[in-house]
Amino acid sequence: MEQKNHKASLSGIAVVILAAGRASRMGREKLLLMLGDKPVIRHVAETVCRSELDGISDTVVVANPRNQDSIRAVLAGLDLRIICNPSFEQGLGTSIATGVGAAVGSDASALLLVQGDQPFVNAEVLRRLIDEWREHQSAFVASSYDEITTTPVIFSRALFAEMAALKGDVGARSVLRNHGGRVITFPAWRGADLDTEEDYERVQQLFAKL
Secondary structure (H helix, E strand, O other): OOOOOOOOOOOOEEEEEEOOOOOOOOOOOHHHOEEOOEEHHHHHHHHHHHOOOOOEEEEEEEEOOOOHHHHHHHOOOOOOEEEEOOOHHHOHHHHHHHHHHHHOOOOOOEEEEEEOOOOOOOHHHHHHHHHHHHHHOOOEEEEEEOOEEEEEEEEEHHHHHHHHOOOOOOOOHHHHHOOOOEEEEOOHHHHOOOOOHHHHHHHHHHHHHO
16 A cells, blocks of 8 residues: 655655666665665665655655565655556666656646665755755756766756656656756765665775764
């Protein structure tokens, strides 16, 4: 049974956490790997749900048919909804489109896209993106690490239709390329993600130093 989000705002910010990846390079379900005393995806979801981010109206986690039960179990008790992307094998674009379609039906003014495998993205990062977007009302505000522009990204409502139309393995960068927006640079380690076993080892080492 789907978990319910009880927050409501007609001009709020919807959050989509991507957790439906194939994890083909890792060879196992990377979001369920332990980091300290909890799975990677729990770290990310708690950052979104427990950081008292101003104006968040809805939080959606996009899982896949293979991991949705496990994702639901490890995220129990958090104020979010879990939805399934049955087309996840077709690529990242389908998960973004699924999340956008589920999260923006209540007149959200912006959407914050978060990757489920970036455990060092903290509340400060998310607040800076939100504050920058509110101040400048640009088409998007993206994060940058080592000159690579990536997630998290906050998108204005004007881009929702374009994001909802994404297909295949085309990610949000294709949308960024089509529009002028703003970019905030963060320390490279903040953007660390988990694609390989080597990445996991590096993330564990970083986590142990925090």
